Amino acid sequence: MVTSRFYFVLLVCILSAFTSGLTFGFSSATTLQIYFNTIWAAVFGSLLNVGGVIGSLLSTWLICHYGHRRTLFLSYSLSILGWVLLFFSSPAVYEQYSPTVQFMLGRLLTGIGCGLTLTTNVIYVYEIIPSSSKVLMGSLFQVGITCGIVADYTLAIFLNWDVISLVCALAVSFVAFLTYMLPESSEWCVKMGNLQSAEASHYWLYGSEIPFKEDGNNLIINGNVSHDLSNLSTKSYTGSSYVLIDSTSKLRTIFILMTLQQLTGMNVIIYFAESICLYGGLVSYQCGSNMGLCLFISSIVSVFVVRKFSWKKLLQVGAVILALCHLWFSLTVLESNFMDVKMYSEYR
Template sequence: MAQTSSTSQPVPSGTHHQVSRFVIIVSAIAAIGGLLFGYDTGVISGAILFIKEQFRLDSTMQEFVVSSVLVGSVTGAALGGLLGDRFGRRHMIILAGIIFGLGALLTAFTPNLTILVIGRVIVGVGIGIASFISPMYISEVAPKSIRGTLVFLNQLALTLGILLSYWVDYLFTNVSEGWRLMLGLAIVPALALALGMAKMPDSPRWLIMRNRGGQARKVLHQIRGTQNVDAELEEIHSSLATEGSSQWSDLLKPALRLPLMIGIGLAIFQQVTGINTVIYYAPTIMEFSGLKSAGASILATTGVGVINVLFTIVGSWFVDRAGRRPLLLTSLIGMAISLALLAVSFQLPQLASSLGVAVVIILMLYVASFAIGLGPVFWLLISEIYPLNIRSKAMSVATVANWGANLIVAMTFLSIVNALGRPGAFWLYAVLTLCSVVFTYLLVPETKGRTLEQIQEELKTHHLK
């Protein structure tokens, strides 16, 4: 299926989409949701070094504090699917910013461990909503010619959020109870997201789905920078008329089995290949390699964050040129090699004297590989492969699977290290990455150069029996 779908279909006459400056601004503001996602993902890696000392946490309790945000994320992803169609993409992004800001304040001013965990769960709800609503909104407002690049803005913002969190962690390393400032500063991007999205338009596709065609036309005029939007409106109306209304049970229909399998499969593989063990526990991994001070570990981790940003930019340049599948396959192969090298590095005693340097270099290779493909392409693909009438629900299911797998990985990493040893843990992630290569090669389609409506027609003819 993947091979036959890689040839772009011709674009119907009159459906050329203009690229306006305004659509880039809209996408950039929505991408602040990715910044929130990234900031909280990264900030806990440094904060946990100090939280564990203040509250005297063993490895199990460290996993619990780190993972508590993921419980909220699963909840937020599920709520986003339920409410995204009813209240619209824009309003849900605004809600995500408000929830995230409240949670950030609660974690910063927490009097005890219980309130800290509750605050982390609330933060997670905001992240869970924003993590898929933001790329979905961008996908629905973007012209097809640069849709991949614009959705990559969300991932770029995510990587910038991670890098920013590492800098903040380092800045407050020697400040008394600096972890409170690390967590509390997330209120700044949360407010920027909520206030910025209040000025943005609703998704034209959502407006049409809610029978508000007049408003949809005005929004398309605004974001396309042209009055010639009739063909695009007609294509959206036609696709929605064919799809009809949707129920959760529609996800099990034959035509949606393949897209659902792709979304859930990539969601799980994105996590079980180990990326968030690196993001959440990067300073801890640095300490494994011999960097003993918290400041040195966090500073080394910052280098990994820089690589994450730079290679996300590289991926954004290639995604609408080379396509989604080549980036995914290149990404996964690079990750598998990196994980194998990491396992070998911890396995060979003769590397002990230079282990810290080796681990930093290999982690950079691993993160670079993730950043050009699996990281952003997963979110891009799930925003593209589902029909409009059920997109919010389907993306919610994939996102719940993603956060659920994230939760399992985060809660088991230190335990797996204790059970299998450091080399064994990374060998396990390497094998799972090879499995994801096979999955991608066999099932994942190419969506470059098509409108969202063309993608739905393509997938209908290749669904699993």
């Protein structure tokens, strides 16, 4: 039985993904308001990815030893600290009109917090929701992320980057407050040997009675998942690798897809949307906002189509659309540059 508390947990997890979207979209909202040469722009954009990698790698160990809730609180704390550093670095940045060490450190901390948040959220939701809802929840995660990106693009129209960082800090603080109300995953409690907490967590979410029973050395959860009671230790918990334990080929496939996603240049488009729009002679803020809106609409559409078609076909269609859009944009830039050169030649 699914209770309203269960939907509340899912809502908080989607809001948590929203805060990660705020982190992704902040680069675009900032780069045109602060002077960035090519090197600083590359460093600023890559710090988010570096922090995300660090956070993702740390998440499994932290979840294993401290649980999902404590790991989420740590991720929110790092994110809030990063946003606050960005906000208080504004006087020096405005004075020098270029990035400072405090500014870059704040960006790195938001990246680490973002990596921790996304990974922990995915594992937490995977452990508490029924298998039939996991695909839908994965799509809703993406919707939450794109909502955060669109919010950043929109805020950049009206606010300066330092005010946006303060707004982001407040948003993360609000989600951290909501996370305080969430229970720990019953599966994690079982793996830690805390059966009483596991039962209380399951009852809080589903309203059902005892979700497991003992049969010799076996622990049966919901009647179909068994665990060896003699091996309830942190070493038996594999974090994000848990869902891939049946085949290493799945893990290999994920790495290949992630690599190909990086090669498509999607991160560059998201991080520097407004700067890219300048090459087409467009109004940067308006163009960035429209781009984010298209990203959000596409995420909404994916919620309804991801379960109706083959994932392989959807990936192929998405790749073709992305390639055509890249080609279209490159032709637009070439045409704009050609017209500029022609006008310059006629002027001379």
